[in-house]
Each structure stands twice: as C-alpha cells, then as structure tokens.
Amino acid sequence: MATLRLPDVVPSPTQDSERLRVALQGWGVDQEVIIWILGHRNAVQRKKIKETYQQHFKESIIHCLQSALSGVLGKAIAYWMEEPPERDAKLVEKTLKRGKAGITQLQVIVEIACASSPNHLMAVRQAYCSLFDCSLEEAITSKVSSSLQKLLLGLVSSYRYDRELVDLNVAKSDAAKLHEAIEMKQLDRDEVMWILSTRNFFQLRATFEHYKQNYQVPIYQAIMSSGSDDLRSLLRVVILCIDAPEKHFAEVIRASLSGHRTDFHSLARAILARVEIDMMKIKEEYFNMNKISLDDAVVRKTSGGYKDFLMTLIGARI
Amino acid sequence: MISILGKWHQDDRKSYRKGCPQFFIQDDRLFEKWDDRHVAFLKHEFLRLKNAVVLWTMHPWERDARLMKEALVKGPQAYGVIIEVASTRSSEQLLGARRAYHSLFDHSIEEDVAYHINDSRRKLLVGLVSSYRYEGPKVNEEIAKSEAKTLFAAIKNADKKNPIEDEEVVRILTTRSKPHLKVIFKHYKEINGKNIDEDLDDELSLDETMQCLCTPQTYFSKVLGAAFQNGADEHAKEALTRVIVTRADDDMKEIKEEYQKKYGVSLSKKIEDAVNGNYKDFLLTLIARGE
Numbered sequence: 001m002a003t004l005r006l007p008d009v010v011p012s013p014t015q016d017s018e019r020l021r022v023a024l025q026g027w028g029v030d031q032e033v034i035i036w037i038l039g040h041r042n043a044v045q046r047k048k049i050k051e052t053y054q055q056h057f058k059e060s061i062i063h064c065l066q067s068a069l070s071g072v073l074g075k076a077i078a079y080w081m082e083e084p085p086e087r088d089a090k091l092v093e094k095t096l097k098r099g100k101a102g103i104t105q106l107q108v109i110v111e112i113a114c115a116s117s118p119n120h121l122m123a124v125r126q127a128y129c130s131l132f133d134c135s136l137e138e139a140i141t142s143k144v145s146s147s148l149q150k151l152l153l154g155l156v157s158s159y160r161y162d163r164e165l166v167d168l169n170v171a172k173s174d175a176a177k178l179h180e181a182i183e184m185k186q187l188d189r190d191e192v193m194w195i196l197s198t199r200n201f202f203q204l205r206a207t208f209e210h211y212k213q214n215y216q217v218p219i220y221q222a223i224m225s226s227g228s229d230d231l232r233s234l235l236r237v238v239i240l241c242i243d244a245p246e247k248h249f250a251e252v253i254r255a256s257l258s259g260h261r262t263d264f265h266s267l268a269r270a271i272l273a274r275v276e277i278d279m280m281k282i283k284e285e286y287f288n289m290n291k292i293s294l295d296d297a298v299v300r301k302t303s304g305g306y307k308d309f310l311m312t313l314i315g316a317r318i
Numbered sequence: 319m320i321s322i323l324g325k326w327h328q329d330d331r332k333s334y335r336k337g338c339p340q341f342f343i344q345d346d347r348l349f350e351k352w353d354d355r356h357v358a359f360l361k362h363e364f365l366r367l368k369n370a371v372v373l374w375t376m377h378p379w380e381r382d383a384r385l386m387k388e389a390l391v392k393g394p395q396a397y398g399v400i401i402e403v404a405s406t407r408s409s410e411q412l413l414g415a416r417r418a419y420h421s422l423f424d425h426s427i428e429e430d431v432a433y434h435i436n437d438s439r440r441k442l443l444v445g446l447v448s449s450y451r452y453e454g455p456k457v458n459e460e461i462a463k464s465e466a467k468t469l470f471a472a473i474k475n476a477d478k479k480n481p482i483e484d485e486e487v488v489r490i491l492t493t494r495s496k497p498h499l500k501v502i503f504k505h506y507k508e509i510n511g512k513n514i515d516e517d518l519d520d521e522l523s524l525d526e527t528m529q530c531l532c533t534p535q536t537y538f539s540k541v542l543g544a545a546f547q548n549g550a551d552e553h554a555k556e557a558l559t560r561v562i563v564t565r566a567d568d569d570m571k572e573i574k575e576e577y578q579k580k581y582g583v584s585l586s587k588k589i590e591d592a593v594n595g596n597y598k599d600f601l602l603t604l605i606a607r608g609e
Contacts, residue, residue, distance in 0.1 A: 122413065125450045129409075135452040137493040142461075150485065153493070157448035159416050161426045190441060198429040198444075 003279040003315035006040055013045070013052035020049070021057060029068045031305040038077060039312035042276060046081055073305040076268040080309075085123035088112050089131055091269065092124070096143040103233045106148065107252075109140070110234065111273070113155040114201075114241035115248065118162050125156065147231055150188065154197035155238065161200040171206040172214075174199065178207070179215055182222050187231055196238055204242050246278050250285035253294065262301045268310070275313045283314065366559065367597040373563045374604070381564065382407065382415035383422055386447070390434050396553060397439060398526055399560070400431065402537070404446035405530035409453055416447070438483050439523050445492030446527065452495040462498055465490050466505035473517050482524050491527055500532050535569055539577040542585065546592050558593075558601070566604040574605065 011019075016037055023030035023037075041049065053061040066078045079087060092112065095105045113121055128136040140152050174195050181189045196204070211219040220239040223232050240248040252270045256263035274282055286294045295316040298307060311317035326334070335342045335350035342350040373381055382403050389399035404412060419427045427447045435443055469490065472481045481487050490502070506514045518525040529537040538561050544550060545558040565573055577585045589601050 122450070129450070129452045129454075133452065133454055133456045135450060135493060135495070137449075138452065138495075141489065141493065149489075153489070154448075157445070157450075158428060159413070159420075159426055159448070161420050161424060161429070163424070165424050194432040194444065198426055198432050200426070200429075 001278065001280040002276045003283070004040070004042060004275050004313060005315055006042060006045075010041070010045060013048040014056070016041070016045075016049050017053040017056055017061075020053065020061065024064050024068045031069065031073070031308070034065070034069070034077065035305065035309045035312055038080060039309060043084065047083065050081060069305065071306070072264040072268070073309060075265070076272065076306060076309055079268060080272050083127075084120065085127040086131065088120075088124045089127040089136075092128065092136065093132055093139065096139055101144055103230060103237070106144065106152065106234060107237045107248075108269075109152055109156065110237045110241055111245075111248070113152075113158070114238055115245040116273075116277075118158070118160040121156065122159055145230075147188070147229075148234055150190075151193050151196075151231065151234060151238070154193040158197045160198065163200070164202040165200060166203050166206045168206065168210075170199075170203060171210045174203075174207045175211040175214060175219075178211065178219060179222075182219075182226050185226055187223065187226075187235060192235075196235075196242075201242055208239065208243050245274075246281035246285045249274055249278075249282045250289055253282070253286060254290060257297050257301050264302075264306065267302075268306075271310055271313060279314055363595045363597055367595070367600060369556075370559045370563060370597060370600055373559060374566075374600075377418070378411065378564075379414035379418035380422065382411070383418035383427070385560065385564075386415070386419070386427055387423060387430070390430055392553070394437060397435065397443065398523070400443055401446060401523060401527050402530055402541075404443075404449065405527055406534045406537070409450050412447075413450060438480055441485075441488050442482055442491065442523065442527065445488050449492050451493070454495070455497055457495070457498045457501050459501065462501040463505045465494070466502045466509055469502065469506060469514065470509055473514075476520070480521070481518075482521055487524075491524075491531070496531055499528070503528070503532065535572040535576040536580075538565060538569075538573045539580055542573070542577060543581055546588055562601050562604050566607055570605055570607070 019033060020037060023033040038046065038049075050061050053059070053064075062078050062081050065081065066074050068074070069077055082090070092109055095101060095108050098105060112124055125136050128134075128139070132139065136156050137153055140156065141149060144152055177191050178195060181187055181192045186192075195207070199207070208219050211222075215222065217225075220236045220243075223235050223239070226232070237248065249270050252266060256267040256270065271279070283294045286297070290297070294314060295311065298310050298314070298316070302310065308317065332350075341353055341356045343353055345351045376384070386400050386403050389396040403415065407415065416427055419425070423430070428444050431447055432440065432444050468486050469481075472479075472484045472487045475481075491499070494502070503514050510517065515525050515528060518528070526537065529540075541557045541561055544554045545556075545561075547554070561573070562570070574585045577588075581588070585605060586602055589598060589605070593601060
C-alpha cells in the first residue's frame with residue numbers, strides 16, 4: 001500500500017505551477033512549499049504540473065528545480081519529477097556506465113524487470129531506445145559479464161502476461177525443473193532463465209510456494225546453500241523481487257542507512273520507486289528486520305530538506 | 319454472383335445444371351449430379367476467400383498473434399512463420415502482437431514458445447519473439463566487425479556445435495538493430511569472401527532469420543514462389559494468403575519487384591494463371607493497392 005498522501009481537494013496544475021514558480025524565483029528558494037506541493041502529488045498529477053509549467057513559463061520545471069535546489073535534495077526532487085520509464089532508463093544507463101557492475105548495481109535492473117509491472121518494463125525499454133540510441137539489451141551486453149548476461153537479458157526481454165492466472169500443474173513441473181537445476185548445480189541452464197523470465201508473476205509465486213512445500217526449504221535458500229557466486233546472488237534478488245519485493249527494498253534501504261556515510265542515492269531511489277506502490281509493507285518489513293521504525297532511521301541519518309522530503313513521502317510528516 | 323444466383327427459379331437452375339456437363343453428370347436415375355471433385359473444389363475456394371477476408375479485416379496485432387499461435391500448434395514445419403512474424407515486423411508492431419497474444423491466449427508468446435518448442439530452434443525463437451530492437455540509424459562499426467568474426471567462428475565450428483544453439487549467435491540475431499546486422503553481414507563478406515547466407519546452406523532457420531531481418535522482400539518472394547510450385551503442400555499454399563494480406567500495406571511493391579526479378583513473370587500474372595474465382599480477384603485487388 002502506498003504511503004503518498006494526497007490532499008482532499010487537489011489544486012489545479014495551473015495553481016500548483018504558479019505557486020512553485022513563486023517558490024523557485026524568490027530571494028531564497030522556498031523549499032518548504034516545493035516539498036509541500038510535490039510531496040503530495042501522484043505520478044499523473046506531477047506530469048500535469050510539468051506540462052502546465054512548461055506551457056506557462058516556457059521552461060522545464062526539472063531544470064528549474066535542479067538549479068534552485070542543491071545537493072541531494074535537488075537530485076531527489078528532479079528524480080521524483082521524471083516520468084517513471086525515463087527515470088528508470090536513465091538510472092540503468094548511469095548504473096551500467098559506472099564500469100564494473102556488481103550485484104549491488106545490477107540489482108537495479110532486476111528491480112525494474114521483476115518488481116514492477118510488465119507494462120512499466122516495456123515502457124523502460126522504449127524510453128531507453130529513444131534516449132540512448134541502442135536497446136536496453138544491447139547496453140547490458142556491452143557492460144555485463146557473460147555469466148550474468150544471459151539471465152539479465154532474459155529478464156529484461158520478457159513481456160509477461162499481467163493477470164492472475166495460475167496453473168498448479170505448471171507450478172509443480174516448474175518447481176521440479178528448478179529443483180533439479182539447483183541439485184545439479186546448473187543454475188545457468190536455459191530452463192531456469194525461461195521459467196524466471198517468461199512466467200507471469202502470480203504463476204511464479206505459486207511455483208515458489210510449491211517448492212517450499214515439496215522440498216521443505218524456500219527456493220532462494222536452496223540456491224544460496226548450493227554455492228556462492230554472482231549468479232546465485234543475482235538469482236536470490238530475482239526471486240525476492242518477484243515473491244516479496246517489500247523484503248528486497250527494506251534490505252536496500254537498510255544497507256543505504258548503515259555504515260558511516262548514508263548512501264543518499266540508493267535511499268532516495270528505493271523510497272521514491274515504492275512510495276506509490278508498497279511503502280507501507282516495506283516499512284513493516286523494515287521494522288521487523290531492524291526493530292526501529294523507518295521514520296526514526298531516516299530522521300537519525302538524514303537532515304535538511306532531503307530529510308523533510310523523504311519524511312513527507314513515507315507519510316511521517318504532514 | 320449472389321444477386322444472379324439468388325434470383326434463379328427452379329427451371330433456371332435446371333438449365334444451368336444441364337448446360338455445365340463439366341460440373342454435373344447425368345445420373346442413371348434421371349437427375350443431374352454434382353461432380354464430387356468440383357464440390358470439394360468450390361468448398362475449398364470459398365474457404366480460401368473466407369480465410370483471406372477474415373485475415374484482412376483483422377487488426378494487424380491480432381492477426382500476427384493468431385498466426386504465431388497457429389504455427390506453434392501446427393508444429394515444427396510451421397515454425398518458420400514465427401520467425402517471419404517476429405523478424406519482419408517493426409518493434410512497435412511486434413509489441414502490439416505480443417499484447418494481442420496476452421488478450422487472446424492468456425499467456426505471453428515467449429512463454430508458449432519456450433514450453434512448446436523442443437528442438438534446436440527454441441533458443442532462437444524465444445529470443446526473436448522477445449526482441450524490441452533499436453530502430454535508429456546509429457551503428458557501432460567496431461562492434462559490428464567483432465560480431466562478424468564471432469559469427470564466422472561459430473559457422474566454421476558448425477560440425478562441433480550447431481550455430482543455431484550458440485548463445486552469441488542467438489544474442490546477436492535477437493538483440494541487434496537491423497541496420498547493425500546489415501553492417502555485420504557486410505563485414506562478414508569482407509572477412510570471408512562469401513555472403514553469410516551462402517555459408518548457411520544447412521541451417522535453414524538461421525538463413526531465413528537473416529533474410530527476414532535484412533532483405534524481407536527476398537524472403538517473401540521466395541515464399542510466394544514456393545506456394546505456386548507443383549506439388550506444394552497446404553502449408554506452402556496458405557502462405558499466399560498470409561504474405562499478401564500481411565504485406566499489402568507494407569512492402570508489397572518491393573516484393574512484387576523482387577518476384578519479377580527472380581521468376582521473370584509478374585506476380586499478378588502468376589496469380590491470374592494459378593488461382594481461381596473471387597479469391598483470385600481479392601488477391602489481385604490487394605496487391606494492386608497503392609498503385
């Protein structure tokens with residue numbers, strides 16, 4: 001469930017654009033107003049604001065926000081204002097550009113392929129072609145090591161059926177094939193990739209459930225017990241994103257908040273991506289994992305406008 | 319035809335029967351009997367027309383989704399249709415077909431291909447139906463050159479490993495843009511002295527895939543040629559309807575030119591000679607569109 005709070009009466013995009021213009025143009029940029037407005041608008045409303053602002057003031061609101069707000073807050077708000085497919089396409093491009101992409105970087109691609117809707121993934125592929133003059137698959141080919149390439153290519157190429165259709169016989173036979181691949185330590189089999197890439201998400205959850213009941217251990221545990229390499233780590237992320245994305249994102253958030261330096265980018269990415277989807281569940285998971293609420297953790301580890309913005313989004317601040 | 323036939327009285331119909339001994343045989347029990355072969359023939363012609371009309375009026379996405387499903391159900395000899403649809407359509411057209419497939423069959427096309435195809439073509443076909451290729455002109459020459467070498471090595475190694483199951487070969491064919499592939503094939507010829515399709519005699523599916531991706535008119539005119547051959551089976555003949563209906567709005571002009579070049583006779587003349595009835599008229603009307 002989402003934590004984004006919308007006002008009972010939403011001002012028109014024109015009213016919002018005008019208020020934002022004033023906040024951006026004044027002597028001191030009025031961060032409060034910007035966070036107050038944008039932190040309480042959903043994706044459709046934000047898009048209308050962007051279009052209206054462009055029409056009225058002949059400038060891109062994202063550019064204005066980036067110039068007016070510095071540092072991590074500016075980046076986070078600009079990120080929040082992007083269209084989700086473009087946002088995610090740019091995120092992948094940045095991730096792949098960084099050089100050697102390890103699991104922590106590649107999990108971003110898995111999140112897009114496995115923790116969001118098939119239509120969103122397709123929109124990201126389309127956006128990637130328009131923005132970067134090559135397909136997402138080609139970008140992965142050039143930057144990802146071959147042991148992980150096959151799995152990632154399969155995952156991003158799929159356009160899964162999006163309704164709840166579960167065949168228990170298929171769950172049984174798919175679970176058996178996965179079990180065999182795990183036992184034989186042949187996790188790079190085509191079949192593993194096809195099952196995880198092409199089945200619809202509801203079917204896969206049924207398959208994982210069947211696996212646990214039949215083989216007495218959750219499948220991701222079975223994979224991790226069978227050895228340790230990059231492929232297994234990536235498979236674990238895949239299964240978690242399909243089966244219990246809230247657990248995955250709670251982990252990403254925990255990792256970004258632990259250690260000396262907060263990883264502002266990963267924290268913002270995880271929160272902004274899920275605020276309108278399942279942030280409430282993520283908060284519950286976070287608490288179960290860490291015995292401290294996400295609200296408290298964010299307050300302790302962040303500050304200023306960036307903190308206010310995140311707190312607004314996760315519903316901890318009016 | 320309908321307005322004439324529908325107005326005939328009993329006597330008119332009797333005169334028709336008596337006047338057409340090639341269709342009606344005088345029976346000993348004093349009535350004019352339909353020649354069975356001609357009944358079958360008429361049924362067949364009406365069926366072909368019906369199929370053509372239904373296919374023509376369908377939304378192109380539904381059309382492509384149904385063609386691929388039918389090919390899967392028919393079995394290995396029909397899998398070429400999957401290659402054809404997945405490789406000759408634009409990225410957006412293929413995406414539309416995938417959407418329609420969801421609505422019609424409650425599964426994704428790649429799911430069904432992965433689970434129903436059991437031969438060496440499976441990897442290639444899953445990749446082809448899943449592709450969303452970049453369609454701009456930008457090509458990286460260095461990568462194209464290196465991939466030409468990869469293909470060359472895989473083809474030379476064919477006796478040890480079937481190139482159609484080689485992961486790199488499949489990756490190149492299923493993810494690269496069409497302009498990029500054309501540059502690869504150009505470099506291939508430079509390395510090898512021969513065109514890649516000459517080296518792929520034995521691997522029909524790979525050859526067809528490359529043709530569909532880079533020179534679809536050549537592929538389509540070949541398919542049409544096979545449909546007209548003596549002894550062509552039902553599957554080859556059905557291709558006549560499929561190719562003409564699916565390409566009438568796209569590259570029919572280029573296909574006709576290619577056909578003329580290859581067979582020395584115009585496609586319309588061939589259809590005139592080989593096909594009958596309203597079905598023939600329908601096909602001729604379709605291929606004349608845009609002239």
